[in-house]
Each structure stands twice: as structure tokens, then as C-alpha cells.
Amino acid sequence: MDAATTDPVTVTVVCRPRPDAPAPLDLDALGALPPGRRRHLSRAELGGSRGSQPRDIEVVVGHASAHGLAIGPVSPERRTVQVTGERERVARTFATGVPPAVRAAMVAVLGLDGGPAARPMLRRLPLPDRSQPLALAAPLSFSAPTVGELYGFPPGTDGAGETIGLIELGGGYRAADLAAAFGALGLPVPAVTAVGVDGAANQPTGSPDGPDGEVQLDIEVAGGLAPGAHLAVYFAPNTDRGFHDAIAAAVHDDVNRPSVISISWGGPEPSWTPAARAAFAQAFEDAALVGITVCVAAGDRGSADGVPDGLAHVDFPASSPLVLGCGGTRVDASAGAITTEVVWNDGPGGGASGGGVSAVFPLPAWQSAAGVPGSADPGAGVGRGVPDVAGDADPETGYRVSVDGTPAVFGGTSAVAPLWAALIARCNQRLGRPVGYLNPILYRSLAARGVTRDITQGSNGAYRAGIGWDPCTGWGSPVGAGLLAALAG
Numbered sequence: 001m002d003a004a005t006t007d008p009v010t011v012t013v014v015c016r017p018r019p020d021a022p023a024p025l026d027l028d029a030l031g032a033l034p035p036g037r038r039r040h041l042s043r044a045e046l047g048g049s050r051g052s053q054p055r056d057i058e059v060v061v062g063h064a065s066a067h068g069l070a071i072g073p074v075s076p077e078r079r080t081v082q083v084t085g086e087r088e089r090v091a092r093t094f095a096t097g098v099p100p101a102v103r104a105a106m107v108a109v110l111g112l113d114g115g116p117a118a119r120p121m122l123r124r125l126p127l128p129d130r131s132q133p134l135a136l137a138a139p140l141s142f143s144a145p146t147v148g149e150l151y152g153f154p155p156g157t158d159g160a161g162e163t164i165g166l167i168e169l170g171g172g173y174r175a176a177d178l179a180a181a182f183g184a185l186g187l188p189v190p191a192v193t194a195v196g197v198d199g200a201a202n203q204p205t206g207s208p209d210g211p212d213g214e215v216q217l218d219i220e221v222a223g224g225l226a227p228g229a230h231l232a233v234y235f236a237p238n239t240d241r242g243f244h245d246a247i248a249a250a251v252h253d254d255v256n257r258p259s260v261i262s263i264s265w266g267g268p269e270p271s272w273t274p275a276a277r278a279a280f281a282q283a284f285e286d287a288a289l290v291g292i293t294v295c296v297a298a299g300d301r302g303s304a305d306g307v308p309d310g311l312a313h314v315d316f317p318a319s320s321p322l323v324l325g326c327g328g329t330r331v332d333a334s335a336g337a338i339t340t341e342v343v344w345n346d347g348p349g350g351g352a353s354g355g356g357v358s359a360v361f362p363l364p365a366w367q368s369a370a371g372v373p374g375s376a377d378p379g380a381g382v383g384r385g386v387p388d389v390a391g392d393a394d395p396e397t398g399y400r401v402s403v404d405g406t407p408a409v410f411g412g413t414s415a416v417a418p419l420w421a422a423l424i425a426r427c428n429q430r431l432g433r434p435v436g437y438l439n440p441i442l443y444r445s446l447a448a449r450g451v452t453r454d455i456t457q458g459s460n461g462a463y464r465a466g467i468g469w470d471p472c473t474g475w476g477s478p479v480g481a482g483l484l485a486a487l488a489g
Contacts, residue, residue: 423480
């Protein structure tokens, strides 16, 4: 027998929310309310109303046990059962012929495919002379606080009292790098907590070109723009199971209690199974119900998203209607002000902002008046438009960071997700309550109130920027103080 089929594997069986739960909240209606009028669930209430029905857990556990599989942690609140056994046996146990009661209880079985599920959305700027200070070697780049100043982040706020959750699928950070990076900015090192999920941990690889670059970029952008916030970094294996379980861990974390989650990882929509997308959707619904805003990088490979089939693709999970998809721009500035801002597109062989029209998610009601075009693909219709917002992502005008002891400049929409997460954390601080699910109110009222800087020039391949919302930069880059004022009003 092939050794790969006898290797032990642990999967997460994701179950449905309890069928006898009270009628679920209308998330679109909830998301259209001003923050001051929203009633979010506590995490305890979430587990009680959205957790698994005990009978569903029982039939899944019983089915797995009857097939000789070991049962790991069971979480009715997260609707998950961990199961371990030989890969082939696990696959056969949860194949299409399962009993109807088991099939009805399950949403997805995650972890059978151990390959990488996602990639980080970052681009490192080549520096021919690394002996020079970054300000000289990359004169168009910025520190994270400078980007916040350019985008008018609300004064008198720093994210104090808020926690930003960062999802990481590999790599790690070193205390020495954080001390060097924040010391250079004249800022104290933020409180950073590493949370291990599915056996992963903070494990720096020692290479700035690996996942360490993503981890450090996320921490230094979020911490540089919201220096008073606590950062909880959820480390998980780079599998569909690890990715889902990290998000679920952050949403249900009643110790660190993030009010914002930043995700800089993803993959083209066709690379995800419908079951995996459904499992992620449940986690994002949970986030909306407890008042967590989820910010997700929209991709760094233009309208094709790196798929060599000649078609346009958007990136998941940025394409989920339940998250704030974050696209990319190029920012040029002078004398402390933006002079030009266009769609980030470095041309063939370089990076470009992800964006376009989803092939799997229909057009949300709150996006119906935004002018989302039909897909660029022949015969395709109108679906969920991506991204929702944007921010500086061009590596040439990117972010100065320190990774594994090496000064570097990174761009990519990887930087835009933590940028928006930091801004929302600062808004939450001033509002005294979480903003939560942002998309419905953004599209229905906020976008017309000067909360974003409209990007009207440039292309990401199949789509062009234009006045108002577009499939390259959404509504545009942030006007921080304007967003806070609109949310408060």
C-alpha cells in the first residue's frame, strides 16, 4: 500500500449550526446599521445560539469511532470535531456514502489535502545596495506611521483597548526584530501574543523571503499604525484545515478578544472546494455576529490571480461577501501629502492589485447599486465585486520593515489588510464599541460621505479603475478621519 495512504492525518469535521437555534440575525440588516445601534452577540451567546446541536456531534463522533478513528478535541461552540487516522481510512469514512444523519450534520471535512492552501500576498522590493539606509536605497518607500499620516488616520487614537487578530500560515517573528523595527520608529514595541493552532507555533524560518516576511509585515504595519493595540498572532499550518481553524480560533477567542481580524493569505477561487468555502462562511458569519471586522488581502497577481488559463479570477477568502476585500494602489507623495495615487500594476512579470467579479458568490444586495460590471470572462455574469477598498501596495512605494535582522521594503495587498485593520481598531477605540461587519453600511451610506479617496486611473489587467467603485481598488484608499466621523454620525 502507498505510504501516503497510511500516513496519519488529522482532519477537522465542521458541523452545521444547530437547526433548532433561534432565527439567525439578518447580517445585511445588522451591517447597515450605524455602530451605535448595533447589538452584537457575546462569544458565550454565539456558542449557545450558533453552536452545534449535541445530536450532530454525537453522530459524527459515533461514525468516526465506528471506523476506528481517534477523536480529538470537540468544540460544540465552534461546531468542530477533530478526527485522526490513516489518510485513506479517514477519506473512506467521510466519503459520499456516509449515513444520511452524518451527511446532514457535516458542512466540510478539512485537512485531507495536506498541500499549501494559500499564499501570502506580499512582494519584496529588490534593493541593489543593501548597505544603504532604506530611506536612501528605496527613497519612494514609507514607514507605516507615515502612510497613516498620508491617509489621515484619526488623531488622538492609537487603538488602545483593542486587539487586532493576525492570521499567519507559517513563519514567525523575533523579539529582536520587533525591538529594532519599532525602536527605529520611535514607538514602543506593541503587546504581541502568539497563539498556536493545530500544532503550529511562532517559528521563524530565518529567511526574510519566506513566511517570516509576511508575519513581520503584518505586525509592523498593524503595530505601526495602531501602536496602542494588542496584537494576537494566530499561527496555523498552511492547509485548508489550518486556515479555517485559525480564523475560528480568533473569532471564538474569549481571552484576547480581537475586534478586528487581518488576513493576508488566500488563493484563487477555483482552488477552493465548495465545502471549504461553506466552512469559512460560517466562521465569517460568526465574526459578524460578535462584531469583528475581517479585512482580507485581495491578491497581488492582477485580474488573473496567477491562474494561467487566460481567464479572470478573484482571490478567496477576499471574495467572500462577509469580509472587507483590500486591493492595492501606488502612492506618490511630497511634503507630507499624496500627489498621485493609481492602481498598483507593475506590468508583466510584476505584481498588480487583485480584483474582479466572483464566479461563485452572487452579487450581494448591498452591492447592487455600485455598478459592478459583468465578469470579463466570456459568458459569465455579474457576481460579488472585489475589492471593497484599497491602500498603498506597490513595493516601490511600500513599507520599510525589519525581517530576520534584515532591513527590507515590502508591498502587496498583504500590507493593505493590516492597514485597514489598524484604522478600524482606532475607530473602535474612539467609538467605544466595535464597528463589526462593514460592507453593507459602506456601500449603502458611507461611501458617499468622503470616507475613501477615489482611485480613477490604472488597470489590473482585465479591469480598469473609474469614478466610484471599480474592480481594481473598490471605493478607494482610506480617508481615516472621515471614516471615523461618518461612523460616529
